[in-house]
Amino acid sequence: MFPKTNLYRKRKLYRTPGLCEQQLRCRFSSLPSPPPPGTWSQLHRLPHRDLYRLSVTDPDRFWGSAAVDRLRWMRPFHQVRDCDFSSGKINWFVGGKINVSVNCLDVHAENHPDRVALIWERDEPGTEVKVTYRELLETTCRLANTLKSHEIKKGDRVAIYMPVSPIAVAAMLACARIGAVHTMVFAGFSSEALAAKIQDAQCKAVITCNQGVRGGRLIHLKSTVDAAVRSCTSIQHIFVSQRTEQPVVMGELDVPLDEMMSQHASVCPPEPLDSEDSLFLLYTSGSTGKPKGIVHTQAGYLLYTSMTHQYVFDYRDGDVFGCVADVGWITGHSYVVYGPLCNGATTVLFESTPVYPDPGRYWEMVERLRINQFYSTPTALRLLLKYDDCWVKKYDRSSLRTLGSVGEPINHEAWHWFHSVVGEGRCPLVDTWWQTETGGICIAPHPLEEGAPIIPAMAMRPFFGIQPVLMGEKGETLTGDSVSGALCISQPWPGMARSIYGDHQRFIDAYFKVYHGYYFTGDGAHRSEDGYYQITGRMDDVINVSGHRLGTAEIEDALDEHPAVPETAVIGIPHDIKGEVPFAFVVLKEDVGDDPTAILQHLRGLVANKITKYAVPEHFLVVKRLPKTRSGKIMRRILRKVVLETTNDLGDVSTLDDPSVVKEIVETYDLKK
Ligand code: ATP
Numbered sequence: 001m002f003p004k005t006n007l008y009r010k011r012k013l014y015r016t017p018g019l020c021e022q023q024l025r026c027r028f029s030s031l032p033s034p035p036p037p038g039t040w041s042q043l044h045r046l047p048h049r050d051l052y053r054l055s056v057t058d059p060d061r062f063w064g065s066a067a068v069d070r071l072r073w074m075r076p077f078h079q080v081r082d083c084d085f086s087s088g089k090i091n092w093f094v095g096g097k098i099n100v101s102v103n104c105l106d107v108h109a110e111n112h113p114d115r116v117a118l119i120w121e122r123d124e125p126g127t128e129v130k131v132t133y134r135e136l137l138e139t140t141c142r143l144a145n146t147l148k149s150h151e152i153k154k155g156d157r158v159a160i161y162m163p164v165s166p167i168a169v170a171a172m173l174a175c176a177r178i179g180a181v182h183t184m185v186f187a188g189f190s191s192e193a194l195a196a197k198i199q200d201a202q203c204k205a206v207i208t209c210n211q212g213v214r215g216g217r218l219i220h221l222k223s224t225v226d227a228a229v230r231s232c233t234s235i236q237h238i239f240v241s242q243r244t245e246q247p248v249v250m251g252e253l254d255v256p257l258d259e260m261m262s263q264h265a266s267v268c269p270p271e272p273l274d275s276e277d278s279l280f281l282l283y284t285s286g287s288t289g290k291p292k293g294i295v296h297t298q299a300g301y302l303l304y305t306s307m308t309h310q311y312v313f314d315y316r317d318g319d320v321f322g323c324v325a326d327v328g329w330i331t332g333h334s335y336v337v338y339g340p341l342c343n344g345a346t347t348v349l350f351e352s353t354p355v356y357p358d359p360g361r362y363w364e365m366v367e368r369l370r371i372n373q374f375y376s377t378p379t380a381l382r383l384l385l386k387y388d389d390c391w392v393k394k395y396d397r398s399s400l401r402t403l404g405s406v407g408e409p410i411n412h413e414a415w416h417w418f419h420s421v422v423g424e425g426r427c428p429l430v431d432t433w434w435q436t437e438t439g440g441i442c443i444a445p446h447p448l449e450e451g452a453p454i455i456p457a458m459a460m461r462p463f464f465g466i467q468p469v470l471m472g473e474k475g476e477t478l479t480g481d482s483v484s485g486a487l488c489i490s491q492p493w494p495g496m497a498r499s500i501y502g503d504h505q506r507f508i509d510a511y512f513k514v515y516h517g518y519y520f521t522g523d524g525a526h527r528s529e530d531g532y533y534q535i536t537g538r539m540d541d542v543i544n545v546s547g548h549r550l551g552t553a554e555i556e557d558a559l560d561e562h563p564a565v566p567e568t569a570v571i572g573i574p575h576d577i578k579g580e581v582p583f584a585f586v587v588l589k590e591d592v593g594d595d596p597t598a599i600l601q602h603l604r605g606l607v608a609n610k611i612t613k614y615a616v617p618e619h620f621l622v623v624k625r626l627p628k629t630r631s632g633k634i635m636r637r638i639l640r641k642v643v644l645e646t647t648n649d650l651g652d653v654s655t656l657d658d659p660s661v662v663k664e665i666v667e668t669y670d671l672k673k
């Protein structure tokens with residue numbers, strides 16, 4: 001069992017005014033019985049707690065009515081779901097025919113053609129480009145016709161290796177229009193990483209740009225693609241768009257994309273696709289091992305992302321939605337592209353970095369574009385809070401209504417900085433827990449009843465249709481509150497992954513075998529005494545000190561509170577007597593001097609006070625940087641290898657951001673040994 005530690009103590013609650021404490025208790029077990037039948041337009045007016053109740057007690061009615069009312073179908077579905085976790089069978093909206101691009105474009109181009117669909121926030125501040133729904137539909141159709149004229153057809157896999165840009169979004173939607181399956185590869189990955197993904201997915205084509213521009217630097221994308229495809233026999237075409245003026249030498253496989261598109265019609269009939277045809281493949285971040293090629297399909301994914309986008313972020317018609325993720329990650333797929341566009345939103349495409357040209361970039365952009373929702377990551381927030389608050393305060397953030405965080409556990413210091421400095425204490429901040437595999441947000445403070453609390457740094461409430469279950473060490477279901485265990489989900493939801501590309505058995509083994517009949521997330525969670533969920537980190541990152549199980553995220557959270565410590569990573573290392581002991585890697589602010597002894601002593605005290613004595617790291621190593629994935633997540637498995645002195649076998653490091661970090665940390669470790 002996990003000990004009940006301070007992390008789970010009742011914290012200061014942030015609430016909207018209105019209801020008394022008794023009314024606020026959000027224990028789904030004590031909710032009233034489901035409401036009478038109705039269509040989605042009637043149901044959605046119900047209080048959230050009734051909607052949640054309906055979503056888990058009668059998923060067919062809940063999701064069925066939402067799918068009918070919220071999506072445009074080419075042929076109606078005849079069965080809401082046909083799922084069986086034990087065999088990894090997940091089918092939603094069986095028999096339905098749909099086209100995702102129609103729902104993201106045509107529907108809105110008909111209703112409000114001149115509404116801005118995309119604001120491309122280019123690398124240089126103040127040079128943004130706006131693209132309306134009508135324009136995006138036309139560009140998408142031209143691109144779709146170009147693909148078709150090169151014999152790309154339904155079911156073919158197409159790799160997209162492009163920076164965040166309207167043409168990248170059009171490429172995704174063009175694939176969706178003709179039924180091709182896109183696989184986005186973050187345009188910062190090496191040629192080897194790109195090649196591995198192209199080979200795994202057996203892609204027929206790559207869509208890329210000549211160059212990318214990020215943080216004032218040029219990135220030579222086309223040459224990376226050339227190097228990658230040398231080992232990829234499946235590739236027949238390389239479509240090259242021009243992001244910059246720089247010409248590229250065109251080879252045999254290369255197709256000048258912009259030129260070809262101008263020759264093709266701006267109308268392309270959408271392919272009627274089965275609800276369960278693949279929409280895209282996307283590789284996981286590779287934090288814990290080799291990335292998995294996750295398969296998502298059409299209708300269920302679209303419905304789930306559009307609903308989570310609306311409800312979790314309190315999206316309202318006409319809002320400008322600012323998710324600063326790269327389109328190469330699942331967050332970019334679900335909350336830059338598919339969810340917002342399905343809802344007819346104006347979505348921001350952020351091409352730059354949080355510190356270019358200075359650490360005020362995000363907030364200057366918020367002021368200039370009048371952004372209503374701002375969705376970022378703990379790693380970016382930890383970076384920004386190192387700088388003076390004046391970088392935030394000099395810009396007008398009054399347009400902001402909701403703030404969001406995703407990707408890793410958010411530490412308290414970052415949460416409070418984001419909430420009070422950026423959001424001036426008036427914007428709800430939602431810590432959203434989800435995975436590439438879940439398709440969309442599964443646990444987040446929103447939606448909530450008016451006046452219900454948001455607890456800092458806690459994901460809290462399951463979204464509609466999500467039934468979290470915690471499992472104990474012997475595989476037993478943990479009932480009641482104030483318990484911690486492995487986080488599973490007991491029933492299917494429309495946005496969940498359908499398979500691992502080319503290896504359905506691995507899909508079953510990884511997600512449905514560990515706890516038979518349940519989807520296993522790989523993460524741990526605590527259910528508080530109020531029935532809220534706190535993600536405690538990855539199960540791999542749970543350490544056992546003298547029989548006490550500790551989530552390393554909890555120790556990091558305590559360490560990060562020190563003002564001189566922007567970031568830490570804690571791992572468990574073997575110990576003869578205690579079994580395991582915590583080992584902390586600590587990054588210090590640059591201006592704290594050479595002798596960290598006093599700070600480390602203070603850190604020991606912080607952990608002892610905030611958690612308990614046995615959680616105090618036995619070893620500390622001050623490092624300049626931590627190893628991270630290209631999406632900014634700490635790769636603790638690399639740190640374990642450093643301490644175990646097995647860095648000659650690092651495992652899959654294709655998603656490691658900067659391999660030189662490993663050498664740097666090994667050298668620091670060797671010096672201190
Ligand atoms: P891989 O599966 O290849 O090891 P990954 O798990 O990092 O990589 P993603 O799908 O990008 O790949 O990330 C999902 C994981 O990120 C979750 O399982 C969880 O560990 C972590 N995560 C995401 N959001 C949160 C959050 N709000 N709080 C805590 N952890 C989070």
Ligand code: MG
Pocket residue numbers: 284288435522
């Ligand atoms: Mg994962």
